[in-house]
Amino acid sequence: MFAPVEEVLSTPSVLAIVGPSGIWGSGIAPADQPAPYVVWQTVADDPYVQLSGAPEDDLDEVQIDVYAAVEAQSKELARAVRAALDAAGVVNAVMFAAREQNTKLFRISFRADFIHRRQ
Template sequence: MFPKVFRTIHTTSVAGIVGDRIGRHGFVAQTESRPYITWQIISGQPYDNLSSAPGGDFTTVQLDCYHSTDAGAELLALAVREALDAGLICNRVVLNSRDPETKLYRVGMEADFIDQR
């Protein structure tokens, strides 16, 4: 139910773009420099059974890649996708927009983490 998101996506490629600026709960302080990534749990489902406690969880996480340029946001999203693919984690783009207040470009992705307890 609490997947290892930071550990999964904090690869050399991703860190080369955002460093350690990967915020849980969909939040990064506005004082942080750009670009950055935020993530939050969207839904979670245990693998229930009748004979014992669940042995694992299926958790959907939303990751949002923010950058000051459109090309930068896409490059960051591709690096995150590569990290998720390397971890054999199904993922998909669900959002591609520009924030009207911050003027940052945003690529939103969902990723399905399957974890054993």
């Protein structure tokens, strides 16, 4: 529960693209948030069950979405996000890339598996 997503993504490379207030939890950004930005949400939270006592670790499956007005910038941000996840040892995969119908923003979506100590 409560994977350290923002801490992992707050690298100089990511922040250089989105700025200090460009990473949002709960899967949504404020309506007035200019692109580019990153949103994330926990999709599943599974405890590591053990016979010797209560679980000490969790496996959180997190969806991370990057948004940008220009396709090239969405790819640059996706590369920075993936590098941040890789550097932290977080298993990740790109799920899809698309252009949103309503906002016309380019979106690249990741699945990231955070294995971490319970907080």
